[in-house]
Amino acid sequence: MKGLHYHYQVPGDDFTRAGEASGAIKAALKKLGFSPQVVRKVAIAMYEGEINLVIHGGGGEIDVDIDGEKVTMVLADHGPGIPDIQKAMEEGWSTAPDNVRSLGFGAGMGLPNMKKYSDEMTVESVVGEGTTVTMVVKLV
Amino acid sequence: MTLGEVKTILDAQLLCGEELLDQEVHTACGSDLMSDVLAFVKDQAVLLTGLMNQQVIRTAEMMDILCIIFVRGKEPAPEVVELAKEKDLAIMTTTHRMFTACGLLFQSGLNGGVHIQ
Ligand SMILES: Nc1ncnc2c1ncn2[C@@H]1O[C@H](COP(=O)(O)OP(=O)(O)OP(=O)(O)O)[C@@H](O)[C@H]1O
Ligand SMILES: [Mg+2]
Numbered sequence: 001m002k003g004l005h006y007h008y009q010v011p012g013d014d015f016t017r018a019g020e021a022s023g024a025i026k027a028a029l030k031k032l033g034f035s036p037q038v039v040r041k042v043a044i045a046m047y048e049g050e051i052n053l054v055i056h057g058g059g060g061e062i063d064v065d066i067d068g069e070k071v072t073m074v075l076a077d078h079g080p081g082i083p084d085i086q087k088a089m090e091e092g093w094s095t096a097p098d099n100v101r102s103l104g105f106g107a108g109m110g111l112p113n114m115k116k117y118s119d120e121m122t123v124e125s126v127v128g129e130g131t132t133v134t135m136v137v138k139l140v
Numbered sequence: 141m142t143l144g145e146v147k148t149i150l151d152a153q154l155l156c157g158e159e160l161l162d163q164e165v166h167t168a169c170g171s172d173l174m175s176d177v178l179a180f181v182k183d184q185a186v187l188l189t190g191l192m193n194q195q196v197i198r199t200a201e202m203m204d205i206l207c208i209i210f211v212r213g214k215e216p217a218p219e220v221v222e223l224a225k226e227k228d229l230a231i232m233t234t235t236h237r238m239f240t241a242c243g244l245l246f247q248s249g250l251n252g253g254v255h256i257q
Contacts, residue, residue, distance in 0.1 A: 016219075018195065047198065047202045112179070
């Protein structure tokens with residue numbers, strides 16, 4: 001299979017649109033005939049990442065590459081960065097403000113869930129510069 | 141049971157997804173916290189919630205949830221219903237509160253699905 005590439009610009013000021021990119025990728029993978037398990041893993045992992053991009057990162061960019069072996073998602077923002085990545089990866093750790101909680105998010109489950117649903121995940125972050133999360137879901 | 145039966149049991153109003161009423165469903169979940177739905181739901185086809193925004197629809201989309209039931213008689217905004225239509229999801233509203241709505245469905249044979257840690 002020839003490699004496919006998708007690029008999305010995710011606005012940081014419109015929470016209602018968070019998930020558009022993940023929805024589009026989910027539909028594309030379904031159409032390409034990927035197994036329901038793979039489609040779901042990618043959809044959940046990417047959606048959690050996209051929400052984080054909007055609520056914590058101030059928006060950013062998502063690049064998705066699909067080849068015969070894997071789906072690679074790179075989510076990059078130029079937001080505040082994460083001071084302690086290990087802490088951020090803990091279940092229940094969240095700095096989400098109350099308005100985010102009232103929308104049903106901010107339980108500190110996103111990053112652990114992204115780790116669970118992807119086969120590989122790396123988080124690179126520099127305080128004051130931004131965060132890049134890379135996730136890989138293998139096709140077999 | 142079918143989504144049509146769910147509608148009858150909850151005395152619910154269908155806002156969209158007429159074509160899904162014959163769909164068989166076996167499991168459901170109730171939550172106002174989408175973080176939890178994303179982390180703990182496995183194969184539940186119905187989501188009962190008191191929360192109303194676009195992210196409820198998107199969360200359902202990612203989790204392959206077929207039907208969202210808004211409890212306590214709340215009416216979702218038109219753009220929320222529009223998004224659900226676009227994603228081929230059914231939306232119902234019921235005047236029952238969360239506990240009662242879940243209880244009625246459980247009593248009629250819907251269950252919580254597999255428990256995952
Ligand atoms: N892109 C990001 N930029 C800056 N900080 C981030 C970013 N992503 C995550 N964080 C930090 O890591 C914490 C944990 O993230 P995680 O996604 O696990 O939980 P949450 O987003 O707070 O809540 P939930 O995902 O359950 O809605 C966040 O509260 C935030 O402090
Ligand atoms: Mg999160």
